[in-house]
Amino acid sequence: MKIAGVITETDSQKSALDWLKSYAAGHYPDATAATAALYFASLDKEDSDISPYLARLDDICADLERTIADAAGPGGGLPRVMDLAIALQQVIPGYHGYQGDAENYDDTDNANLMCVIDRKRGLPVALALLYLHAAAHCGLDMIGIDFPGHFLLRLEAHGERVLIDPFHNGLVLGAAELRELLKAFQGLDAELQPEHYREATDQTILLRLQNNIKVRALRSGDLAYATTILERCLIIAPDEPGLWHQSGTLHARLSNDEKALAAFEKFLALNHDPRHQQRIRSLAAELRDRIAGIKPNQTAARKTPAPPRDDDTVVRLHPKKTPSASETSARFPNDTLPLPPDDLPPA
Known part of the structure; x- marks a missing residue:
């Protein structure tokens, strides 16, 4: 509601x-x-x-x-x-x-x-x-x-x-x-x-069903609802790193810094691919600074991370702002997604 x-x-x-938590257990x-x-x-x-x-x-x-x-x-x-x-x-x-x-x-x-x-x-x-x-x-x-x-x-x-x-x-x-x-x-x-x-599996089916709802929420610009759907998915799939990556990304865009940081830290614990480790660690460091009230120019000594590749999800942490509908169209890296694409519309 x-x-x-x-x-x-x-x-x-x-x-x-x-009930869903008990079902997942x-x-x-x-x-x-x-x-x-x-x-x-x-x-x-x-x-x-x-x-x-x-x-x-x-x-x-x-x-x-x-x-x-x-x-x-x-x-x-x-x-x-x-x-x-x-x-x-x-x-x-x-x-x-x-x-x-x-x-x-x-x-x-x-x-x-x-x-x-x-x-x-x-x-x-x-x-x-x-x-x-x-x-x-x-x-x-x-x-x-x-x-x-x-x-x-x-x-x-x-x-x-x-x-x-x-x-x-x-x-x-x-x-x-x-x-x-x-x-x-x-x-x-x-x-x-x-x-x-x-x-x-039953888990795959349920995630695919929820993924359809999440995709439609993103298309309509409703980041809050899409984030809620991801959190529901995590009830039955808490070990899927792609879900934590998406959750961190959306929470960051909603300026839910503590939740974004927690999600990215969970992602880092589950996904050991060095390509994602370096990028997400940089994002997590920026989130910690923002939570602590440290401005970007106060962290100049920190090494600036390399620009993201085309397939990276860009999370703009500074300055804080309310996300626009157009920002919801950013694609998540395919290799961090545990979910299949939403069902193909009939021809």
Whole structure:
């Protein structure tokens, strides 16, 4: 909740944050990523009770269970993989009406699972959570695939496997469709490689979902909200140096010097790449001076760091000023980011 530009926490939000901290500590091993995503979503909703949304997930699970049973026939065995893919199509985009939001792709609601369930529209990674939750309930072998620019799902049964696009009504994708999707994101010279089929953990999925929200906040110039999203990500991924780097950068731009310094120090403890060590140590030293009230001309004896490379994130520490919307467009170094790019808008 925002009051006069300050983000405050309600009791329900504190409860959700506590649940997420416990989840990150492994206290809810049976919780799906969809459940965790609902707790994340509740942090941005005034009516933050996730119980009705869990009930709607239960409805999807029950319908999928019945549809699979019908497909199995009298023998009762698990259907073939294509039959299972069709069952998912019939239930999630079919009976329940969930689809990708091609018309309002950049709407932040498309990455908030509570909003996705209300609107029945969302991003690929958000819709994938519904499939994964229902598949886990029904004992199906399904995982997320961290495909570049467009989150996919892999379903296996009886030694067969298919890739499913949750954004386009659960469509089964062949090699030709996957190649086209890759080229749309990485260029016409791109070719499918084994790394494009990297399996996504629950943590990866949740970070990718939150990253979509963060990117949209940066595009709109809302640095405070983007920083809040990063802090939420750090709850479930406290050992990701790229998150600490981004957090330090944004806190510095917001003149939250103590928080920026703490974030950069955490980054230095986790990332031992000498290229980043030298640059971030210089920034940390400037922050310490600013916190201590030392003006730049009083530190002339300190060696001036080399100008940053083109791929560096520039954090201008002197003088203090309120960041403009244009400053949010600076790119973070790719080699410090643990998150994939946000999902590719549909063609």
